Amino acid sequence: MTKKKSKHPTLSEVAKKAGVGTTTVSRVINGGQRVDPQTLARVQKVIESLGYMPNQAARILKGDRTRSIGFVIPSIADPFFSSCAEAAQAIARAHDSLLIVLTTQNDAHAEVESVNVLLRHRADGFILAPGNSQSQVLRTLLKRVQVPVVTLDRPMEGMPIPAVVADNFAGARMATRHLIDHGYRRIACLTGEPTLYTLHERIKGYQKEIETAGLEMILDASIKDYRSAEYAVESVLAAPNPPDALLTLKNSTTIFVFEALQKLGISVPERVALLGYDDFELAATVRPSISVVQQPIEALGRTAAELLFSRMLDGAGAEKDRGKMVELHTRLIPRASCGCRPPQN
Amino acid sequence: MTKKKSKHPTLSEVAKKAGVGTTTVSRVINGGQRVDPQTLARVQKVIESLGYMPNQAARILKGDRTRSIGFVIPSIADPFFSSCAEAAQAIARAHDSLLIVLTTQNDAHAEVESVNVLLRHRADGFILAPGNSQSQVLRTLLKRVQVPVVTLDRPMEGMPIPAVVADNFAGARMATRHLIDHGYRRIACLTGEPTLYTLHERIKGYQKEIETAGLEMILDASIKDYRSAEYAVESVLAAPNPPDALLTLKNSTTIFVFEALQKLGISVPERVALLGYDDFELAATVRPSISVVQQPIEALGRTAAELLFSRMLDGAGAEKDRGKMVELHTRLIPRASCGCRPPQN
Numbered sequence: 294m295t296k297k298k299s300k301h302p303t304l305s306e307v308a309k310k311a312g313v314g315t316t317t318v319s320r321v322i323n324g325g326q327r328v329d330p331q332t333l334a335r336v337q338k339v340i341e342s343l344g345y346m347p348n349q350a351a352r353i354l355k356g357d358r359t360r361s362i363g364f365v366i367p368s369i370a371d372p373f374f375s376s377c378a379e380a381a382q383a384i385a386r387a388h389d390s391l392l393i394v395l396t397t398q399n400d401a402h403a404e405v406e407s408v409n410v411l412l413r414h415r416a417d418g419f420i421l422a423p424g425n426s427q428s429q430v431l432r433t434l435l436k437r438v439q440v441p442v443v444t445l446d447r448p449m450e451g452m453p454i455p456a457v458v459a460d461n462f463a464g465a466r467m468a469t470r471h472l473i474d475h476g477y478r479r480i481a482c483l484t485g486e487p488t489l490y491t492l493h494e495r496i497k498g499y500q501k502e503i504e505t506a507g508l509e510m511i512l513d514a515s516i517k518d519y520r521s522a523e524y525a526v527e528s529v530l531a532a533p534n535p536p537d538a539l540l541t542l543k544n545s546t547t548i549f550v551f552e553a554l555q556k557l558g559i560s561v562p563e564r565v566a567l568l569g570y571d572d573f574e575l576a577a578t579v580r581p582s583i584s585v586v587q588q589p590i591e592a593l594g595r596t597a598a599e600l601l602f603s604r605m606l607d608g609a610g611a612e613k614d615r616g617k618m619v620e621l622h623t624r625l626i627p628r629a630s631c632g633c634r635p636p637q638n
Numbered sequence: 639m640t641k642k643k644s645k646h647p648t649l650s651e652v653a654k655k656a657g658v659g660t661t662t663v664s665r666v667i668n669g670g671q672r673v674d675p676q677t678l679a680r681v682q683k684v685i686e687s688l689g690y691m692p693n694q695a696a697r698i699l700k701g702d703r704t705r706s707i708g709f710v711i712p713s714i715a716d717p718f719f720s721s722c723a724e725a726a727q728a729i730a731r732a733h734d735s736l737l738i739v740l741t742t743q744n745d746a747h748a749e750v751e752s753v754n755v756l757l758r759h760r761a762d763g764f765i766l767a768p769g770n771s772q773s774q775v776l777r778t779l780l781k782r783v784q785v786p787v788v789t790l791d792r793p794m795e796g797m798p799i800p801a802v803v804a805d806n807f808a809g810a811r812m813a814t815r816h817l818i819d820h821g822y823r824r825i826a827c828l829t830g831e832p833t834l835y836t837l838h839e840r841i842k843g844y845q846k847e848i849e850t851a852g853l854e855m856i857l858d859a860s861i862k863d864y865r866s867a868e869y870a871v872e873s874v875l876a877a878p879n880p881p882d883a884l885l886t887l888k889n890s891t892t893i894f895v896f897e898a899l900q901k902l903g904i905s906v907p908e909r910v911a912l913l914g915y916d917d918f919e920l921a922a923t924v925r926p927s928i929s930v931v932q933q934p935i936e937a938l939g940r941t942a943a944e945l946l947f948s949r950m951l952d953g954a955g956a957e958k959d960r961g962k963m964v965e966l967h968t969r970l971i972p973r974a975s976c977g978c979r980p981p982q983n
Binding site: 294319321337340341359361368369370372374375378379382391392393394395396402403406407413414428429433548551552555574575578579582 | 664682685686691704706713714715716720723724727730736737739741747748751752755758759774775778813847894897900919920923924925963
């Protein structure tokens, strides 16, 4: 294979001409720390004279890959998705690619717009967490997309697009079973957005385990902020036959419910136990510490990115992965709020 | 001004042809919830027959703006920057524009690559939080950039690029002064990354106030994770003349130090007081609640985006904003860890 000489000077060419190592050139590019002033000046001169600029323009002009992948998620202020993105970014970096993050607030219009941005930019592929698998325009667009796509956290049902998801159904069953094993008999499930794929699966898991145990299902799916959480907690606990345990189905719901319980002066786990879905920063530090179902967040982001790169780099692999659903396991982290440990001082 | 008829059908045209309102078409695009099956089928048929696709391609082909802006930040797993991004995104959305987030880990190479991606994509402008204002390649690139740029959280020193920053120096002075007013006389300052613009400014603020009060400066800038925080806390507290108060200069440092103090069984504020820079989720919920300097995070993201759009939309405004530095105020949130309130149960 012959390789045409690029008109764009490389880092090595700069290093050679300046009579220094590539690490030194890299340091100069990054601000010149730990480089003596004389060397700094010389390298900067060479950079200028050669017109060196570390960019991909040459490669793109030759029709090669843009070395960028898209990451289309509902929100980056949600620690679940931001941690997924960091993990995906590490994989992208290892493949010398950029990760372009676009957010959608689960809105199908924004999803379609985001995918169009990525296509115009000629991204080499993208990862998508679709808000609604049934969105017609999104489905139509994805059918026409020529680059590899992987969905994250939520599948596109009935489409040949590989998906990397957590075992939401099994995780919620496990959590419910854990509370039943503690002896709780009135377990309320608190959540918001019950139509979202992940939460729908978790509600089904809770329901299945409750029914298997012959208990009564108590579901409140109205929680969207602190205020609605406080209202829900007050309401379920004021009922004639109040719950003895609460299962909260996502990160923010757990935090809002815990704050509400603390504000209302309700002792946990004595009066009501609490088990949350999603681990969170400080879950082990608050008092009582909060028992949770921990999702394999980094693994989700990493696996989705690895699958995408394998589809991009390996045509055969791409074919064999069509419609593949990778389901990663969650695990239970027992702390004090479910009753597993005596409350700390 | 005449307007050429676009070949791309609009949402209104779909609505008209299907005999429904635009809201209904929007609902169909978003998955068809709350649309009766008959209407759903009809609208889907019209969408297909007209080849409707909500994209910007037509506009771009006409040479108009791409209606996208870049947001180049060190990390999206850092809640400071992810909250900035959400706020900037709301402004972008209000201007019918997409926010494209790219992350750099404060690496100048990644910054230059990111800016190049945005230029290739023909972004209308971008917001950048530079890791190192002195990076030569970044400075060279920014000099050549034709679209409006605003820096966020950190300025490009000596360049005519408007910057939106928090008053780091004044915030750290205020925090140090608050601890002095409580009667603490040995105030240690704990941080990492002391060369970063924001942290450097905060260290200077702490130093200024300590010197003004005739006290001794105690600085440990070694904290980068939980382990180093625990080591730093043990070290400073084991010294012959240990501190009676700790000032932590950023979010993650505060959390690590608080966790270390709790693990080591050191009572706060009795044995040592704690005041953190950056508010964080659960800061009011942990025991003792943590007093903090709160940065105007949303306002930083929002103001940077507003300034960028004003530069993009108004040539004169752009000229008058060159080199402008907008400094937003931080405020002190006194809670229990500094000694302002009796520790809660």
